[in-house]
Amino acid sequence: MNIVLIAEDEILELEFLTILVQDMLLPEDKLVTCENGVQAIQLAKQYKPNIIFMDIMIPEMDGLSAIQEIRKFLPNSCITIMSAYSEFSYAQKAVSLKVFEYLLKPVKPNVLKEIFQTMLKSATSDYSLVEEKPKEMSIDTKEDRQFFIEESVKFINEHFKEKLTLETVASKVYVNPKYYSHMFKKEMGVPFTEYINQLRIKYACRLLEITNYQAYRISYECGFSDPSYFNRVFCAKMNMTPQTYRRVKGTPQNCPDF
Structure with missing residues (x-):
């Protein structure tokens, strides 16, 4: 009953x-x-x-x-x-x-x-809602998706310099990571990792312009845990190494606007 x-x-x-x-x-x-x-x-x-x-x-x-x-x-x-x-x-x-x-x-x-x-x-089936983890909520309408993406983007923009994973951000808006990844790309036009890397490289350009930090330190300041990966991403985005960027693009107006 x-x-x-x-x-x-x-x-x-x-x-x-x-x-x-x-x-x-x-x-x-x-x-x-x-x-x-x-x-x-x-x-x-x-x-x-x-x-x-x-x-x-x-x-x-x-x-x-x-x-x-x-x-x-x-x-x-x-x-x-x-x-x-x-x-x-x-x-x-x-x-x-x-x-x-x-x-x-x-x-x-x-x-x-x-x-x-x-x-x-x-x-x-006597389903219990007392779980160790909160239930992930479904997001059915375009308005819902936009709202949750906006909230997650705010979180990303505030924390991109930290260790930030898809699972971490998805948990902040209480949705399944795989579904969140699909939803993010659909709403933002770029994959989750690509978006974060854009923010990090833009910040890296700024640090190369205004500091004398070595590339390995800049990689950590920007949220990259591996300096080698940072160099690869930087080269792919900027078509030059961080050292070359500092030498030839050392003015704020040249920092990319993704």
Whole structure:
């Protein structure tokens, strides 16, 4: 038996969800609904739902706060968040609460049906959301992809001088590394490694112009762990060695603008 709780204060959204969910439930299953966070906690305590749909911006107590309380007594419930807000902090908080999915409104009926079917299968097989690692969230729309890429690019631009791997950045936006690699190339027009190398070589050019650092030190300053690899990448990008660049291109305006 499945017990589904929907917390949504927009009447049309609640009606839409209710019709969709009821159409997929069995006669012995139960559906309960509410319009604010306080009611959501009360109903969760009363009915102990194994599946929850929660809007973020609901009255009296926001959805994330309500989930935080519900997790104290229902740690294994499958919870999907629905939100009109794509702020990265919301997504981060959602993952920390081990939500099943984070959906941006408006949600297409076919997408919601697919998500609900997956939640039903997970609930039936007694799937536990208490994992050592946060669940990687799916990213279905172009707007979602652009948002997550923008957030990851901000992180890359701030940390490219450090040891930075595809897996590290993908984990920051909670997506599968292989999918993130494909998504990054599609949105940015260049592969992940190529983008980081562009940033590092541009910074290397700047250091060659304004410092007397040896090439091996510049390679480390730019985030390369291997000076030989740095030299190969630099030569491939600039068609000259770092030493030659310093000798003949030692003015800031000659630094490449990738």
